[in-house]
Amino acid sequence: MTQAMLEVKGIDVFYGASQILFGVDLTVEKGQTMALLGRNGAGKSTTFKAIAGIAPPRRGEINLAGVTVSGRKPYRIARAGIGYVPEDRQVFPEHSIEDNLVIGTKKGPNGEDYWTLERVYEAFPILAGMRHRMAGRLSGGEQQMLTIARTLMGNPEILLLDEPSEGLAPIIVQAIGDLIRRLRDMGATILLAEQNMHFCLGIATHATVVDKGQIVYRDTIEGLRANDAIKQRYLAI
Numbered sequence: 001m002t003q004a005m006l007e008v009k010g011i012d013v014f015y016g017a018s019q020i021l022f023g024v025d026l027t028v029e030k031g032q033t034m035a036l037l038g039r040n041g042a043g044k045s046t047t048f049k050a051i052a053g054i055a056p057p058r059r060g061e062i063n064l065a066g067v068t069v070s071g072r073k074p075y076r077i078a079r080a081g082i083g084y085v086p087e088d089r090q091v092f093p094e095h096s097i098e099d100n101l102v103i104g105t106k107k108g109p110n111g112e113d114y115w116t117l118e119r120v121y122e123a124f125p126i127l128a129g130m131r132h133r134m135a136g137r138l139s140g141g142e143q144q145m146l147t148i149a150r151t152l153m154g155n156p157e158i159l160l161l162d163e164p165s166e167g168l169a170p171i172i173v174q175a176i177g178d179l180i181r182r183l184r185d186m187g188a189t190i191l192l193a194e195q196n197m198h199f200c201l202g203i204a205t206h207a208t209v210v211d212k213g214q215i216v217y218r219d220t221i222e223g224l225r226a227n228d229a230i231k232q233r234y235l236a237i
């Protein structure tokens with residue numbers, strides 16, 4: 001049996017006294033692009049925050065390549081190989097694109113150094129063309145790309161993308177989609193949270209649906225595409 005890259009096992013997450021996640025199970029195998037779908041407020045971002053160690057689960061555990069990472073501080077989880085790209089694009093605005101990328105440079109947990117400045121510029125030609133521009137002067141879509149690129153510079157084992165298409169113009173959404181597809185085709189392991197199911201249908205290989213803090217469905221993306229009942233019930237199309 002192949003070992004899962006990411007295994008979320010029965011996590012309960014609370015914000016203060018309110019329980020937000022109820023026994024969430026989620027598995028991502030190496031090389032999969034898993035879409036985590038659900039309505040606004042369903043618990044997608046909270047699941048990501050739990051994995052990244054920002055909202056530590058009260059029960060359950062999270063394993064990366066068989067090693068338990070839940071309970072560690074966020075920086076140690078990042079160092080273990082979880083590359084988390086939060087919803088709010090976080091760039092260093094007073095620094096150039098190139099400086100932002102260099103700041104993110106790190107070998108992977110097993111010494112991997114596939115992602116170098118050169119390779120990132122190859123994958124993100126739009127960033128290469130303006131490498132000396134201040135990050136604060138980029139558009140929202142360009143900042144989103146820079147945040148993804150900077151996270152890749154840390155050579156993560158798995159990339160967590162929280163609603164990368166949110167608030168962006170359709171043409172930029174398409175460019176971000178093309179980029180994620182390229183990463184997928186290179187064999188990257190990706191967990192992608194989205195409200196926009198249509199965006200995921202052309203990108204993801206698998207889908208998990210969360211509703212009211214519980215997992216209600218998991219299948220291949222083809223399975224989801226063919227399942228009108230699930231789409232209507234949980235994804236409001």
Ligand SMILES: Nc1ncnc2c1ncn2[C@@H]1O[C@H](COP(=O)(O)OP(=O)(O)OP(=O)(O)O)[C@@H](O)[C@H]1O
Binds near residue numbers: 015039041046195
């Ligand atoms: N810091 C917080 N304190 C209390 N409740 C919160 C907090 N953050 C989120 N919630 C609540 O947790 C639930 C799940 O939110 P979450 O952000 O995980 O949903 P989501 O599926 O990512 O939706 P969105 O698309 O809006 O980001 C919502 O009911 C939300 O109101």
